[in-house]
Amino acid sequence: MHALADTAPAHGGRRAGVVAWLxxxxxxxxxxxxxxxxxxxxxxxxxxxxxxxxxxxxxxxWENYARVFDPIxxxxxxxxxxxxxxxxxxxxxxxxxxAWYIARQRSPLRERLLLLVMIPxxxxxxxxxxxxxxxxxSEGLLNGLLQFSGVVTAPLSLLYTPTAxxxxxxxxxxxxxxxxxxxxxxKLDNALVEAAHDLGAGPIRAFSHVIIxxxxxGIAAGIMLVFVPAIGMFAITDLMGGAQVPLIxxxxxxxxxxxxxxxxxxxxxxxxxxxxxxxxxxxxxRRRATTA
Amino acid sequence: xxxLPGSRVITLLLAVLGLALAxxxxxxxxxxxxxxSEYFPQSVLEGFSKETGIRIxxxxxxxxxxxxxxxxxGGTAYDLVQPPDYIAEALIKNRLLVPLDYxxxxxxxxxxxxxLNMAHDPEQRYTLPYMxxxxxxxxxxxxxxxxxxxxxxxxxxxxxxRIVVVDDARELVTAALYVLGYPLNExxxxxxxxxxxxxxxxxxxxxxxxxxxxxxxxxNGDVDLGYVWGGEAARLWAENPKFAYVIPxxxxxxxVDVMAIPQGAKNIEAAHRFLEYLLRPxxxxxxxxxxxxxxxxxxxxxxxxxxxxxxxxxxxxGDRKFGTFRHLGETGAMIxxxxxxxxxxx
Numbered sequence: 001m002h003a004l005a006d007t008a009p010a011h012g013g014r015r016a017g018v019v020a021w022l023x024x025x026x027x028x029x030x031x032x033x034x035x036x037x038x039x040x041x042x043x044x045x046x047x048x049x050x051x052x053x054x055x056x057x058x059x060x061x062w063e064n065y066a067r068v069f070d071p072i073x074x075x076x077x078x079x080x081x082x083x084x085x086x087x088x089x090x091x092x093x094x095x096x097x098x099a100w101y102i103a104r105q106r107s108p109l110r111e112r113l114l115l116l117v118m119i120p121x122x123x124x125x126x127x128x129x130x131x132x133x134x135x136x137x138s139e140g141l142l143n144g145l146l147q148f149s150g151v152v153t154a155p156l157s158l159l160y161t162p163t164a165x166x167x168x169x170x171x172x173x174x175x176x177x178x179x180x181x182x183x184x185x186x187k188l189d190n191a192l193v194e195a196a197h198d199l200g201a202g203p204i205r206a207f208s209h210v211i212i213x214x215x216x217x218g219i220a221a222g223i224m225l226v227f228v229p230a231i232g233m234f235a236i237t238d239l240m241g242g243a244q245v246p247l248i249x250x251x252x253x254x255x256x257x258x259x260x261x262x263x264x265x266x267x268x269x270x271x272x273x274x275x276x277x278x279x280x281x282x283x284x285x286r287r288r289a290t291t292a
Numbered sequence: 293x294x295x296l297p298g299s300r301v302i303t304l305l306l307a308v309l310g311l312a313l314a315x316x317x318x319x320x321x322x323x324x325x326x327x328x329s330e331y332f333p334q335s336v337l338e339g340f341s342k343e344t345g346i347r348i349x350x351x352x353x354x355x356x357x358x359x360x361x362x363x364x365x366g367g368t369a370y371d372l373v374q375p376p377d378y379i380a381e382a383l384i385k386n387r388l389l390v391p392l393d394y395x396x397x398x399x400x401x402x403x404x405x406x407x408l409n410m411a412h413d414p415e416q417r418y419t420l421p422y423m424x425x426x427x428x429x430x431x432x433x434x435x436x437x438x439x440x441x442x443x444x445x446x447x448x449x450x451x452x453x454r455i456v457v458v459d460d461a462r463e464l465v466t467a468a469l470y471v472l473g474y475p476l477n478e479x480x481x482x483x484x485x486x487x488x489x490x491x492x493x494x495x496x497x498x499x500x501x502x503x504x505x506x507x508x509x510x511x512n513g514d515v516d517l518g519y520v521w522g523g524e525a526a527r528l529w530a531e532n533p534k535f536a537y538v539i540p541x542x543x544x545x546x547x548v549d550v551m552a553i554p555q556g557a558k559n560i561e562a563a564h565r566f567l568e569y570l571l572r573p574x575x576x577x578x579x580x581x582x583x584x585x586x587x588x589x590x591x592x593x594x595x596x597x598x599x600x601x602x603x604x605x606x607x608x609x610g611d612r613k614f615g616t617f618r619h620l621g622e623t624g625a626m627i628x629x630x631x632x633x634x635x636x637x638x
Contacts, residue, residue: 052621242500
């Protein structure tokens, strides 16, 4: 997009503009059909009511939004944010060194390591989650290994716990942290780090004052790609958490398919989306502030 | 900025997209079947297609509520749906089902009389029973040595963290109502308020909620007790008789999953042919072989092996009467809110 905007004037105005819009048209149409139209529908639904079968009745009401701010749902939202934040932090702590290490390798090895990060995507996400169930269950691989090596005598209760949920979330989203940080770390000029050392910065100071700011765009992108989807995830809490503790994604899904209350589900969805936009705006401002 | 096309353009675009995606359909050459997952053996569907040349598109759901939501959303014109009894009742009340043509269904004589003219369809005009099941307690008797006879035993503190229950708000609330001695369909604010502290205690002890496959956690040894669908319990017992099935002494209900033709069905003729096929004793028996729920088809039951008929989860011994769920309407939302709140309070 930047390239188009930069080169357009050189070719002289209108015709290039038309070409640019034509090139953008498939994307615009896709966004219109699958983002704008459904979102508009969601907003309309959120102000409606339901009949006793769960069909949407087009009578205006604020009721759904009043219910969103009931302490029950605020607490769930708070917990969802907590889980997502923890997942994001763990992903940064694990992902940053990995991304940095890969970015510092020479060419053939670097590509192979990157491939390793991406190989899990070749299998369905649900199948990989079931694989974790096989690992964590009480007669599973991990407990078998721990008992065989004599670390524990009775099997540990791992599956269907909050820990299992966090393991599942970190596992699912780690590549989305590694890849953007790798992108930033790869572009980082080693001469800048050497310069920091020459000017007397120790390793910690060089890291915090030079490396972190220079790779911040990658970290910020990673945070967006991990934090936002992790809040809404529902499959992992159901499968690995035993559906014990609801997160906001579970509640929204339940409103549509179990409670048959689409208007309330829509209201939750709208508030949730506004929250995403807010997060994005904040992250964006932070990024602009640091690059300026 | 992109000039936004008017709503007519959007409608047109959607229509074009819909046309492109709609498969070419020849009338009564295929059936859009919307049914529970894990409920139709592949051999039964293929057998019908081979015999009649009618293709079956088997789309699945995981709860009666999900079925209703997707059916009312109207994405696909289903020819056959498989609602549980209380959802069928709501569909009948709202005139969303097509009456069955019994001249095309002579096999209905195979259905045992106790599964006909039930509360959800008193005149038996709209539905045919497919399979029946109770909801009861499964005990891994190798790990649990004490006798378990009812819900109070199941949810006692000594089994904290060792219990799986179906992830179904109404089932949980019903269990609490049984213990309190209330009829299972009397869902109101007063009864729910009484059930609340009891459920709050129970839910602290539940390890896992799973409606799709509660047997998995029991087989894996992650839990030792369960409050599950009878059909799941029957499969566990068939796998290993250490999994005992107990009908709770406080009370138990059964559900009847029925077959029905929704309004808007395009292949009503073919749907009737499939229903008649399902009523055949040998076909119904083949379903029981794979999914050992309680078979309402008397002629099919006679084809079952003695072991199959002895399965206490498929055919509970004794002649206890079981209640059934009725359509709830508005109060259903109170149940969902209560369980969400309690799950959240842990």
